[in-house]
Amino acid sequence: MQSRNSKNIPASWKLLDLAERLLVTIWPARLNKYVGWGFLLPALLLVGILLIGLGYIIEYSFHELDLATYRLKAEYSLTNYHTFINRPVYLHILGRTMLASIIVTIITLILAFPYAYMLVRTRSAMMRKFLLIALFLPFFIGQVVRAYGWLIILGKQGFVNSILTSIGLPELDLIYNFQAIVFGLIQYMLPFAILLIIPAITSISEDFELASEGLGANWVSTFRHVVLPMAKPGLVGSFVVVFTLTMTDFAMPEILGGGTSDFIANAIYDSFFQISNPGLGAALSVLLVAIGSIIVTAIFYFAGTGTLGIRQKTR
Amino acid sequence: MDQMVEIVDVSKSFDKVRAVKSANLSLQRGDFLTIVGPSGCGKTTLLRMIAGFDAPDTGKIRINGREVENTPAHKRSIGMVFQKLALFPHMSAAENIAYPLKMRRFQFDTIPDLVEKYLHLVKLDGLGKRYPHELSGGQQQRVAIARALSFSPDLLLLDEPLSALDRKLRNEMQLEFRRIQQELGVTTINVTHDQREALIMSDQIVVMNEGIIQQAGTPVDMYRNPENMFVANFIGVTSMLKGVVCGSGKNSVSVKIGDATVTARANGEEIAIDAAVDCAIRAEQIRIMDIDSNVGDDFDNAVDGIIKQRIFEGDRVLYAVQADELGGAMLHLFDHDPNSHNEYPINQRVKLGWNSRDLFAFPAETVK
Known part of the structure; x- marks a missing residue:
């Protein structure tokens, strides 16, 4: 047996010993049961701040804009919500957003499932690498850049139209419409759904x-x-993610829609920054959050809590 | 008797590794065949080819008189129980059992009765509504076998379904599988690495190693007349002794092992003088005695040895004895009935006796 000679102990070990002693003094063992909460704290703070912000937005939404001063009036009213209901344009935008969300989600899932299946089941290592690279590459390109990329390809003098005209076909209007937004969104959501x-x-x-x-x-x-019933948790999870991301999307309708087919997020932006009516913008935001929450809750309620890997009964 | 399964010269390679090398076997209707061998011996590959999950590179597979190489798995009449059972977790036990009936377009109104019948056969009456995760390991096994049998397949395949069970439950399920198989008279191929299971359950055994069928025969035949060292070694606890032939005949040879010359059994082929041989003897054929015992007429061979290891197994004691006369070879043997006996301590000198008919001699490296 060698005697314990402190000279033989590496300096890094001593450092660790010191750190451990320090830790014991500032965090006694009896506090260990709170460690989990300690790690949760940053996330809770973040969510808490978001909730405060949401509280403010809800508060704003109950104040009408005073057109004389361009400030929100002090008294509470439902005027902003009345505006939403009475102006067909807002219901129209809501309907368009919902329709696009459903179409995008369904098409994305239909495209994503075979891709994911192939990626998992293929026996060829080359194939798997190719599919993985093709999956992760789009993540390095932001949504706005990608939307502009589509403008270049699909625009009036874009790549597709120059090919069409060169072979004597008429030009097509491929952008600034609803289909272009749906197309761009599917392309954007696909990697999330696959993952x-x-x-x-x-x-x-x-x-x-x-x-x-x-x-x-x-x-x-x-x-x-x-396969389908057993993959249900993943499908429900990706349905919720793609649906909510699409429903709240701003960049694709802004860039590929060019103002012709606004989503709710664009209407909110316009309320806040174009017509300077934060009350109306807040009301629209509240509605968006409410509708999204109701839909997600309903999906989880009907699809069961087995989704997202959360099980009440573990085995 | 008619052949239910015939496998003719079937080979299969994966990435240049030959998993199965020209396998031949045939199985009569109603028989229970076990393919036994260490992991990676090709037994599962052979089973998957019969099931239709892999296609053989060469050779023919006939099931119930029909060649099936071009028949996809879902059109073959084969029930299979997987190693991990693969019970559909989103279906109840009854739905699992009904699944093949629905997929095979059985008359709709006959399905509930068939499900009940097979639940009863596997003694799960009343548990049809339970989901797989609500059943015990043994009950899941029963659902899996009921599902594989409910559509009355020509052939039942078992891919080591019992390997994950604890020993007691495994022994119980072995007998249960055998009972169900005999009750229905369904032709069955079982794959296992457990030689004991092979002996207990089967009418026929095929021993495989490195993709090659080593021997095929009945359990008794396999135990009493092993054709090569691998088979002798694989079934039971066996000691191996290396020697040189010094006198040869068709059915018996004289072998010089160390300083001693012993008589051993040959399996019909004459082995040349001076050829190297491997001799094998089973642990239960060797008797351990006090050093000064008179061997008498019971045994025609006897050597002295020193006990090197002693393992108490409850119903028997396993000894490892080093025999200097046999060039220091280690002999493993069982002593049953430990109560009435001396329990020999380690390093005790003892006498070992056996009969030459129990010592098998194989030309060295006869492992195919």
């Missing part, structure tokens, strides 16, 4: 598919009765 579906498919062992096949199901039935 959320991948773990769901990974968790389905290939044995389940083989078992189904062996029991007499062709691949269509296997997909319908085994």
Whole structure:
């Protein structure tokens, strides 16, 4: 046995010992049960500040704009909400936003599922690498840059139209309309959806598919009765993410819609910064948050708490 | 008797590794065959080819008289129980059992009765509404086998479904699987690495190693007449002794092991004088005795040795004894009935006796 000679202990160990002693003095062991809360604190603070902001917005939404002073009146009223209901343009914008969210979400999920499935199941390492790179590349390009990229490709004198005219076909209006926004949004949301579906498919062992096949199901039935139901948590998760991101999107309708097909977020922006009516903007924001929360809650309620990996009964 | 399964010269490679090398086997209707071998011996690959999940590179597979190479898995009449069972977690036990019936377009109104029948067969009456995670390990096994059988397949395949169970439950389920198999008379191929399971459950055993079928036969045959060292070694606890042939015949050879010359059994082929041989003897065929015992007529071979290891297993004691006469070879043997006996301590000198018919001689490196 060697005697404990402090000379043999590396300096980094001594440093760690010191740190440990320091930690014990400022954080006695009996406080250890609060460690979890300690780590949660920054997140709670962040959410708390957001809630304060939300409180202010709700407060604003109940004050009418005084057109004489361009400030919010001191007394409470529902004028802003009446404006929303009485002006068809706002209901129209809400309807458009909801429609786009549903279309974008459904098409994105339909495109994302085979991609994720292929990525998980392929036996070729080359293929998997290619799919992974193609998946992560778009993340390095921001939404605004991407939207401008589409302008360059789809614009009046853009890439697509120059090809069309060169082969004698008429020019097409490919941007500044609803379809362009939907197209841009799908392209933007696809990687998110794929990333959320991948773990769901990974968790389905290939044995389940083989078992189904062996029991007499062709691949269509296997997909319908085994893969799809077992991937439900991932699908619901990505549905919620894509839907809420689309519903609250600003850049795509702004750039690819060019003001022709505003979403709620654009209307909120305009209220705050174009017509300088923070009360109306706040009311629209409150409605957006409320509708989004109701939809997400409803989805989780009907799809069960098994989604997102949160299970009441663990096994 | 008609053949339910015939496998002719089937080979399969994965990335230049030959998983199965020209395998041949046939199985009669109603028989229970176990393919046994260490992991990576190709047994699961062979099973997957029969199921239709992999296609053989060469060779023919006939099931119930039909060649199936071009038949996809879902069109074959085969029920399979997977190692991890693969019970559909979003379906109840009854729905799992009904799944193949629905997929195979059974008459809709017959399905509930069939489900009840198979729940009863596996003794799960009344548990049909439970989901897999609400069932115990043994109950899940039962659902898996009921699901594999409910559509009356030609063939049942078991891919080591019992390997994850604890020993007691495994023994229980082995007998249960065998009972169900015999009750229905369904032709079954079981894959396992557990030689004991192979002996207990099967009508026929196939031993595989490194992609090659080493021997096929009944459990008794496999135990009593191993054809090579691998089979002798794989089934039971076996001691191996290296020696040189000094006198040869068709059915028995004289082998010089260390300083001693012993008689051993050959399996029909004459081995040349001076050829190297591996001799094998099972632990239960060697008797341990006091050093001064008279061997008498019970055994025709006897050596002295020193106990090097002693393992108490409850119903028996496993000894490892070093025999100097046999060039220091280590012999493993069981002593049953430890109560009425001396329990020999380590380093005690003892006498070992056996009969030459229990010592097998194989030409060295006969492992195919």
